Amino acid sequence: MKTADSEVLDAHFTVDKQNVSLWPPDPPPKTCPSQVLGRLLTVRAVVIFLMLVTITSVLLQAILYPWFMGTISDVKTNAQLLKGRVDNISSLSSEIKRNRGGLVAVGIQVRMVNASLDRISSQIRRLETGLKEASAQLQVLTSSWKAVDELNAQIPELKQDLDKASALNAKVRELQSGLESISKLLQQQKDILQVVSQGWKYFGGHFYYFSKISKTWYSAQQICISRDSHLTSVTSEREQEFLYRTAGGLPYWIGLTKAGSEGDWHWVDGTPYNKVQSEKFWIPGEPNNVGNNEHCVTLKTSLLRSWNDASCDNTFLFICKRSYKPSEP
Numbered sequence: 621m622k623t624a625d626s627e628v629l630d631a632h633f634t635v636d637k638q639n640v641s642l643w644p645p646d647p648p649p650k651t652c653p654s655q656v657l658g659r660l661l662t663v664r665a666v667v668i669f670l671m672l673v674t675i676t677s678v679l680l681q682a683i684l685y686p687w688f689m690g691t692i693s694d695v696k697t698n699a700q701l702l703k704g705r706v707d708n709i710s711s712l713s714s715e716i717k718r719n720r721g722g723l724v725a726v727g728i729q730v731r732m733v734n735a736s737l738d739r740i741s742s743q744i745r746r747l748e749t750g751l752k753e754a755s756a757q758l759q760v761l762t763s764s765w766k767a768v769d770e771l772n773a774q775i776p777e778l779k780q781d782l783d784k785a786s787a788l789n790a791k792v793r794e795l796q797s798g799l800e801s802i803s804k805l806l807q808q809q810k811d812i813l814q815v816v817s818q819g820w821k822y823f824g825g826h827f828y829y830f831s832k833i834s835k836t837w838y839s840a841q842q843i844c845i846s847r848d849s850h851l852t853s854v855t856s857e858r859e860q861e862f863l864y865r866t867a868g869g870l871p872y873w874i875g876l877t878k879a880g881s882e883g884d885w886h887w888v889d890g891t892p893y894n895k896v897q898s899e900k901f902w903i904p905g906e907p908n909n910v911g912n913n914e915h916c917v918t919l920k921t922s923l924l925r926s927w928n929d930a931s932c933d934n935t936f937l938f939i940c941k942r943s944y945k946p947s948e949p
């Protein structure tokens with residue numbers, strides 16, 4: 621309290637000095653008792669005010685000092701914490717710097733991964749599109765499946781129908797083959813009838829023409845050639861029977877001759893002459909080569925043994941023979 625009082629007095633003294641030095645000296649006041657009392661009251665008020673200020677200051681120091689100190693302590697603590705964090709950040713920064721190269725590589729890899737992801741995304745979109753199309757097709761297939769089921773249910777019946785159709789088809793083919801055979805036969809009949817209508821007779825795959833006029837053997841052969849044939853050969857008993865029965869006992873030249881050869885019988889149409897097989901067709905005692913001039917042969921009688929050798933210059937009826945050749949279909 622003494623210190624505070626002395627500080628207040630020194631301050632008052634200093635003020636008085638200043639007042640003296642700043643302004644010209646006032647004339648000496650005329651003091652009266654009331655003025656003295658007023659001044660004393662003023663001084664007292666000032667002293668009280670200064671005391672209040674001092675007390676307030678002390679009180680504030682007593683209260684605020686610990687608070688300031690606590691605050692300063694907290695600030696210090698916080699500063700230390702901040703320093704620790706700054707150190708951490710600094711070490712992290714160093715770490716980050718050290719890892720910057722790695723980060724660049726990681727960045728490149730990330731970009732590559734991103735590019736891959738873009739491609740994958742594009743592929744996924746394409747797959748989605750494909751999936752949608754597949755889904756649409758699946759719907760179509762699903763809707764078709766019912767029809768397939770219905771058709772499946774009809775399969776046994778269809779199989780039976782198919783078996784019947786196959787059997788019918790086989791019969792149709794058989795009939796068709798028969799019809800073709802019949803058609804072929806009819807065509808053959810037509811061809812044969814066409815030739816028969818011209819005066820030929822048909823037997824065993826050959827046509828035979830029994831002439832109405834008599835000719836020498838050579839002239840008769842020429843006429844046969846002009847009709848695409850030759851004087852007939854005889855190669856079987858059945859043919860021989862056909863010929864002598866049709867001849868009806870009249871003599872007809874046939875195509876057997878020795879002319880133009882060295883005394884060997886031969887067929888003028890080129891058929892090989894079988895001497896042994898032909899023995900049964902000669903009239904007994906024939907060929908006798910009367911006058912050593914009988915080099916051609918006739919059917920003379922209506923018998924199996926009906927052949928006679930005669931002079932080729934004689935004139936007789938004659939028999940031409942030609943093969944039946946089926947016309948082209």
Ligand code: 2F8
Pocket residue numbers: 905906908909910914928929930
């Ligand atoms: O004209 C020739 C002819 O004459 C006779 O028949 C009528 C001969 N027959 C006999 O001698 C039995 C034929 O051989 C002969 O070709």
Ligand code: CA
Pocket residue numbers: 906907908909910914928929930
């Ligand atoms: Ca004779």
